[in-house]
Amino acid sequence: MEKTTDGRAVGRSVLGQIEVKRVTETIIERLEDGILSGELEVGEKLPSEQELATQAGVGRRAIREALKALEMKGLISIRKGSGAFVIRNDFDNYIETLSRNIQAYLHVNRATLAHILQYREILGGSVISILAARQNEAAIERIAATLARQELALEKNSASLYTKAHIDYHLAIIDSLENPVVSMMYTQIIRLLQPYMRRSGSDPEIMRQSIMEHREILEAIKAGDTTRAYTAFHTHLESSLAHLRTLVSEQDEQDS
Known part of the structure; x- marks a missing residue:
């Protein structure tokens, strides 16, 4: 058993070190919740940076960063010399703005084709x-x-x-969950893959194989066979990945 410098026994750690959540993230969450819940109404002016800092017991820098993040999400508008105003609190539009931010994030962080397809397999x-x-x-x-x-x-x-029908097929599957957040996330994945899907859609053999795989997925779903359905979907993604890699390789050769 470990001991302190003065010889006292130290109990076994069962929690590990806990990292305190960043102040800015907490401020963003609280203001965002207030806007989306309707507590902060559209057109309402938020307290000044100094007032918000005093209320939260934090520095103005954390408040400023939080307000900029909320403006990027499309929830508030920061007007020079006037302050910050709530410009919308409707959840559907908020989801659209968030989805655009996610797509930009994926591009900035250089998500690879393998990363995207792995996420697609997990979710789909x-x-x-x-x-x-x-x-x-x-x-x-x-x-x-x-x-x-x-x-x-x-x-x-x-x-x-x-x-178009190919994309709608996969979106119809995802939309069956009737969860707007899941649908939004998957839609971003499809948008990232659209250029490749268009190119693969110009090859009759690839179209024919894809339709056959789509039919197998649908038949498994109709049969209520979850294992067969998941396996069919996995097989389809493996096939799609092979086609996409070929397309990427061909594009690289053309660009070189």
Whole structure:
């Protein structure tokens, strides 16, 4: 057993060192909660930086950083010489602003294709398993309709129609959870992959294989087989990754 310098026994640590949450993040959370809950109304002027600093018992710098973050999220407007004003508190618009920030964050931090697809598998695979277990008939019908559109696009050899139906297929699966946050996060992943999806949609063989894999996912969902559904989705992503890597390699060769 460890002992202190004066010989007293020290008990075993069961918590480890706890890092105090950053002051700025706490201020952002409190103001954000006040805006989204309606406690702080649209058009309302926030107290001055000095007043907020006094209320929170912190320095003005932390308040200034928090206000800038809220302005970037589209929740307040900072007007020089006038102060900070609440400009909206509707959750749907807030989600849209947040989604744009997430997309910018991914670009700035150089998220790789592998990172994006790994996240897509974790999120998409979980939702597919839930859908297979719940048997949401309305959602299954919407997914089936997007698959029919993919098949029609293949018959017409239309890359644009196929790409749209392909994207709608995956969004219909995610939207079945009826969770706006999950839908928003997944939509950002799809947006990042859109350039590659458009290019793969111009190859009839890739279209045909993708439709076959989509059909297997749908049949597994209809059967209520969560394991089969997840496996089918994983297989589809592995296939997609192989196609995407080929496209990236071809693009690199063209650029060199």
